[in-house]
Amino acid sequence: xxxxxxxxxxxxxxxxxxxxxxxSVRNDxxxxxxxxxxxxxxxxxxxxxxAAFGLGxxxxxxxxxTGTLAAVESGFFPRMLGVLLVLFGTATAGRGLLxxxxxLSAWAWRPLIGVTVxxxxxxxxxxxxxxxxxxxxxxxLGNLAGQPLRPVPLLALGGALAFGCIALxxxxxxxxxxxxxxxxxx
Amino acid sequence: xxxxxxNLLLGLGISLSPGNLMLxxxxxxxxxxxxxxxxxxxxxxxxxxxxxxxxLPPVGALIMLAGIFYGSQYGGSATAxxxxxxxxxxxxxxxxxxxAMARQGKAGVALATxxxxxxxxxxxxxxxxxxxxxxxAGVALAxxPAEYVSLMLLGLIGAVTLAHGSIMKAIxxxxxxxxxxxxxxxxxxxxxxxxxxxxxxxxxxDFVPLAMxxxxxxxxxxxxxxxxxxxxxxxxxxxLWPSRQDVRKAGPAAVRGTVLGTLLGILPGGGATLxxxxxxxxxxxxxxxxxxxxxxxxxxxxxxxxxxNAAAQACFIPMLSxxxxxxxxxxxxxxxxxxxxxxxxxxxxxxxxxxFWGMIASMxxxxxxxxxxxxxxxGLWVRLLKVPYGYLFPAILVFCCIGTYTLxxxxxxxxxxxxxxxxxxxLRKLDCEPxxxxxxFVLGPMLEENLGRALLLSGGDLTVFATRPISGSLxxxxxxxxxxxxxxSVRRRRDEAFKED
Numbered sequence: 238x239x240x241x242x243x244x245x246x247x248x249x250x251x252x253x254x255x256x257x258x259x260x261s262v263r264n265d266x267x268x269x270x271x272x273x274x275x276x277x278x279x280x281x282x283x284x285x286x287x288a289a290f291g292l293g294x295x296x297x298x299x300x301x302x303t304g305t306l307a308a309v310e311s312g313f314f315p316r317m318l319g320v321l322l323v324l325f326g327t328a329t330a331g332r333g334l335l336x337x338x339x340x341l342s343a344w345a346w347r348p349l350i351g352v353t354v355x356x357x358x359x360x361x362x363x364x365x366x367x368x369x370x371x372x373x374x375x376x377x378l379g380n381l382a383g384q385p386l387r388p389v390p391l392l393a394l395g396g397a398l399a400f401g402c403i404a405l406x407x408x409x410x411x412x413x414x415x416x417x418x419x420x421x422x423x
Numbered sequence: 424x425x426x427x428x429x430n431l432l433l434g435l436g437i438s439l440s441p442g443n444l445m446l447x448x449x450x451x452x453x454x455x456x457x458x459x460x461x462x463x464x465x466x467x468x469x470x471x472x473x474x475x476x477x478x479l480p481p482v483g484a485l486i487m488l489a490g491i492f493y494g495s496q497y498g499g500s501a502t503a504x505x506x507x508x509x510x511x512x513x514x515x516x517x518x519x520x521x522x523a524m525a526r527q528g529k530a531g532v533a534l535a536t537x538x539x540x541x542x543x544x545x546x547x548x549x550x551x552x553x554x555x556x557x558x559x560a561g562v563a564l565a566x567x568p569a570e571y572v573s574l575m576l577l578g579l580i581g582a583v584t585l586a587h588g589s590i591m592k593a594i595x596x597x598x599x600x601x602x603x604x605x606x607x608x609x610x611x612x613x614x615x616x617x618x619x620x621x622x623x624x625x626x627x628x629d630f631v632p633l634a635m636x637x638x639x640x641x642x643x644x645x646x647x648x649x650x651x652x653x654x655x656x657x658x659x660x661x662x663l664w665p666s667r668q669d670v671r672k673a674g675p676a677a678v679r680g681t682v683l684g685t686l687l688g689i690l691p692g693g694g695a696t697l698x699x700x701x702x703x704x705x706x707x708x709x710x711x712x713x714x715x716x717x718x719x720x721x722x723x724x725x726x727x728x729x730x731x732n733a734a735a736q737a738c739f740i741p742m743l744s745x746x747x748x749x750x751x752x753x754x755x756x757x758x759x760x761x762x763x764x765x766x767x768x769x770x771x772x773x774x775x776x777x778x779f780w781g782m783i784a785s786m787x788x789x790x791x792x793x794x795x796x797x798x799x800x801x802g803l804w805v806r807l808l809k810v811p812y813g814y815l816f817p818a819i820l821v822f823c824c825i826g827t828y829t830l831x832x833x834x835x836x837x838x839x840x841x842x843x844x845x846x847x848x849x850l851r852k853l854d855c856e857p858x859x860x861x862x863x864f865v866l867g868p869m870l871e872e873n874l875g876r877a878l879l880l881s882g883g884d885l886t887v888f889a890t891r892p893i894s895g896s897l898x899x900x901x902x903x904x905x906x907x908x909x910x911x912s913v914r915r916r917r918d919e920a921f922k923e924d
Binding site: 282283290305306307308309311314315318319325326328329332339341342344345347349351352353355357359360363372375380383384385394395398402406412413 | 478589591592594595598599601602605609611612614616617640643644645647648812813814816817818820821823824825828829832834835837838840841844845848849852853854855871874875878879881882883884885
């Protein structure tokens with residue numbers, strides 16, 4: 238089932254500054270800025286990305302043995318995929334140059350960076366500082382990805398989530414998770 | 424026939440055992456809870472909740488996952504009706520008349536209709552699965568590697584034709600998924616591929632961080648982008664029960680939707696979206712007053728909802744009997760089976776009947792629980808929709824992180840999930856769908872193995888795929904599908920079907 242981004246059908250107001258207008262609104266009409274007439278930067282970028290993946294695969298697998306058709310070896314399938322990716326990427330990019338289509342919509346840097354950094358921080362601290370610190374860090378940093386909560390509700394949310402995690406994963410499922418930093422409880 | 428009832432009884436015995444009943448109930452409840460959240464579709468819900476099932480026995484895990492799946496499907500319809508926000512493209516049509524009904528103060532009726540139509544479709548489809556599964560698995564036992572390759576190609580191409588947007592990009596996404604599945608140690612030669620020298624990648628990319636990143640994290644980022652953490656406005660609820668006139672109109676519509684959905688759902692590519700769109704246009708054509716549609720016609724809710732649920736459940740047929748996932752959710756199910764050490768395919772039915780029939784019977788149970796659970800709890804879901812996203816998404820984030828970590832107690836997987844979150848967001852921005860990628864990723868190892876084996880058996884002769892009768896006809900079906908897609912008239916109609924306005 239496709240789960241592509243759907244146009245926002247609701248009447249809910251978009252509120253924070255980093256929110257970009259929906260792609261469909263931005264890309265209507267040939268006169269919109271950031272798009273050359275008769276071309277589709279979105280297809281061009283997609284095609285280049287796909288081709289880059291293909292080239293990367295071909296380069297990494299350049300020395301792998303492909304074997305023969307009767308006895309294929311480990312390099313055969315990756316090379317086939319690499320070639321096909323380059324072909325489809327080039328075709329998509331070519332269509333992006335020639336045929337009209339949607340432009341690139343603005344990026345929501347704040348949610349993207351906020352969520353990514355929060356998850357990476359969780360990964361970095363979970364085993365060294367323990368579950369409680371990692372969850373608090375994850376909630377605190379993740380909070381910056383959206384419309385930040387005020388300190389008191391934020392602390393309450395972080396505390397509730399940390400407690401919930403301990404209850405569910407440590408007490409409930411009995412997982413061997415480090416709960417506190419090793420210095421606090423030996 | 425007696426065999427069928429015997430098997431269903433065996434299954435019911437398993438799925439009605441107190442433990443499994445609890446799991447089914449829990450799955451439906453949590454699935455609805457997460458599925459109701461705006462913008463989170465069934466695929467993302469199942470991906471996020473996968474870790475809950477790691478520590479369960481295999482039968483229980485699959486029963487719970489199936490429960491999560493129905494729950495999220497229904498939760499998505501509730502959001503579509505109450506907030507006019509489809510969680511997945513298959514519930515886009517429900518928005519049209521469902522939300523129109525809600526604005527007229529008949530949100531309760533619309534929700535009840537959706538639930539009852541889904542229940543009817545679910546029960547009928549479960550019986551169809553029970554009848555059609557075993558013969559299909561029997562056919563599949565005669566399959567050689569060449570047939571499997573052709574079948575997988577058909578499944579992948581079917582997924583492309585039913586995806587919306589550019590076909591070229593969708594094929595490229597399948598290829599990318601196949602490429603990602605190559606990472607790790609090659610089973611035949613023992614050589615490592617695409618590991619970047621990282622020992623954590625020697626066993627390949629785990630399925631959970633990929634699914635959680637591509638669907639879970641990307642969903643969070645996109646929702647934040649669209650709403651910024653504000654709540655949504657929901658329609659009020661007054662009456663719940665449909666009037667007699669409503670039932671007279673909705674009943675036949677639900678039957679028609681069920682038939683259409685089951686037929687379209689068995690097709691490779693899993694046509695829940697196609698089924699709901701087709702059911703809606705069928706109702707509009709049959710109606711004596713097509714102008715009512717879009718303004719709160721109850722048939723416009725009953726039929727697509729029935730079709731949607733029937734198709735979504737009919738997808739289990741190819742998954743359970745052939746081991747080939749027809750769409751991303753079934754790919755997640757196969758991933759879950761693999762985690763539990765079950766190899767999906769025709770042999771499941773013979774070797775693990777309690778698993779197969781237990782799961783099928785639990786579909787019946789799950790659909791009933793769904794209705795019993797949801798009719799009294801509609802008010803609660805409405806209130807949940809009012810919780811600001813700023814409180815919800817950190818909770819979802821925590822759940823994704825811990826879930827991914829606990830798969831192998833590896834923080835590397837959490838890092839991978841973050842990277843796939845970025846990849847998923849980039850792909851969305853470029854209008855490339857993650858669902859074909861997921862399918863490719865799950866089918867990759869099977870495809871490579873069978874391709875190599877088929878070529879080995881034929882001595883490198885590529886014509887073997889076309890000359891073996893079953894394989895040849897499957898390939899012909901692929902060719903016809905692709906040819907149809909290129910025809911301008913079909914293309915135009917497909918574009919219309921997926922036009923979301």
